[in-house]
Amino acid sequence: MVTPSFVAVEDQDAVTELLRAQLDGLPARSPIYADLFAEHGVTPSTFASLDDLPKLPFTTKQMLRDSQAAAPPLGRHAAVDMTEVIRVHASTGTTGKPSWVGVTRRDAAAWTDMVTRAFRTMGASREDVVLHAAGLTLFVGGLPIRDAFERIGATFLPIGTGASEKAVLALETLGVTALHSTPSYARYLAEYLRARGRDPKEFGLRKIFVGGEPGGGEPAFRQLVEQEWGAPVTEGLGNADMAPVLFGEVPGSPGMRFTGGRHVVVELIDPESGEPVAAEPGATGELVYTSVDRECCPLVRFRTGDRVVVNGLADDGAPLIRCYGRTDDMLIVLGVNVFPSAIRDVIQALHPRTTGAMQILLAEDGPRVEPPLRVEAEWGEQPGDRDELVRELEGLIRSRLSVRAAVTLVPPGSIERSEAKTRLTRRTS
Structure with missing residues (x-):
């Protein structure tokens, strides 16, 4: 059946x-x-x-x-x-x-x-x-x-x-x-x-x-x-x-x-x-x-x-x-399906070096995105060396999700919070 x-x-x-x-x-x-x-x-x-x-x-x-x-x-x-x-x-x-x-x-x-x-x-x-x-x-x-x-x-x-x-x-x-x-x-x-x-x-x-x-x-x-x-x-x-x-x-x-x-x-x-x-x-x-x-x-x-x-x-x-x-949220990077929530989970896994807040920056509407995937993430209370943190995040995204990302770190509180559903992507143009 x-x-x-x-x-x-x-x-x-x-x-x-x-x-x-x-x-x-x-x-x-x-x-x-x-x-x-x-x-x-x-x-x-x-x-x-x-x-x-x-x-x-x-x-x-x-x-x-x-x-x-x-x-x-x-x-x-x-x-x-x-x-x-x-x-x-x-x-x-x-x-x-x-x-x-x-x-x-x-x-x-x-x-x-x-x-x-x-x-x-x-x-x-x-x-x-x-x-x-x-x-x-x-x-x-x-x-x-x-x-x-x-x-x-x-x-x-x-x-x-x-x-x-x-x-x-x-x-x-x-x-x-x-x-x-x-x-x-x-x-x-x-x-x-x-x-x-x-x-x-x-x-x-x-x-x-x-x-x-x-x-x-x-x-x-x-x-x-x-x-x-x-x-x-x-x-x-x-x-x-x-x-x-x-x-x-x-x-x-x-x-x-x-x-x-x-x-x-x-x-x-x-x-x-x-x-x-x-x-x-x-x-x-x-x-x-x-x-x-x-x-x-x-x-x-x-x-x-x-x-x-x-x-x-x-x-x-x-x-x-x-x-x-x-399906509505899915992005496709060189044929690889990527869900923004999966990117968020990678970033949150490094808390407290990150706050866990992130957004994917899109030059145009998806689902197809040219690599590298642009990701903005907040550093946390204990970020350590920020350049090393960027390299680690980019490496984890590539190894776990099979896509190349370019991560930019921003100060805590820089990314807008929402009391309702949180948008994990943002158009930049």
Whole structure:
């Protein structure tokens, strides 16, 4: 079967039946799939079991953008009337233009089920007081996260972004046990505290939940955050167009396991050929999602662009994954694929000689970049000989990532920090 390792054995028959029922009515409800199925010569009856998923066409993010441009507000893939939609979220891609995501009452309940399961997997409990330092507006990592923590019974502190002073006040007065944020903000808040003469460890955090961007699984980045706060990091992974959190990391495990239950089917594919990849230890590929019981925006074989590696298997055989980058972020240097997050991990590995902050400087938009890859990195509190540090960084990047880099060191604090997602590349012209 295509997906036995992501769909629990006991759920496979139920998932197959639910998906078959969804596909049966999909062309009539969603014009984009009436056209797409006809274009590829398939019908809902093409799908009889999970083995048949690869027979169905992919859906891409650009298709969704085009769909909404052609039929605003929610697009030709929205399968219900706007009167059935109780909430709208948005995702932003490389264009920066929002892509609207409608949610019905049943969709919202399914999201809460999935996100609750993910955070319980990551170690959240009703005893937690959670400082939520992520967006609370259109971002899917906001209100749906609140719903999940309320389902768990934890105390939820909706600080949001751009409010670090309030975050510190909450840490000082409300007995905060857990932080939920992007990986960038977990690091940013620690630096914010140290700049004001405070040690992050003094606040006694016991858990740090991160998501929303790659980074939480980078070994050097994670080590730095855990050292700063004296608390373990666990990460989750989701997608604005499918569900806020679909994977969650069991504390102490080598990766995240699928926590979407019967609501989503996950495939791992080769990003170049589109062929299925067995989710076995050591395998790499792109995640593809199919919604099983979605009302408003049911997607079939949606290519997420998330590149993952299978780090191992849980005791029940479930794959444990790490996300190491996104297709949208990938750079190509003389035919070698390079993810900015991998460059960051090399630089952070030399902390405290570096601060870990870095940016890749691009003369023009990628993905193709002429060597050497220009990298700007901050020296740290104990840089030693800076010329030697540059040579070591360039050597590590070349040996580990097979690309030639030209590293420039800049003083600590020179590279802009972000309270939201951190951009690891910068156009210079």
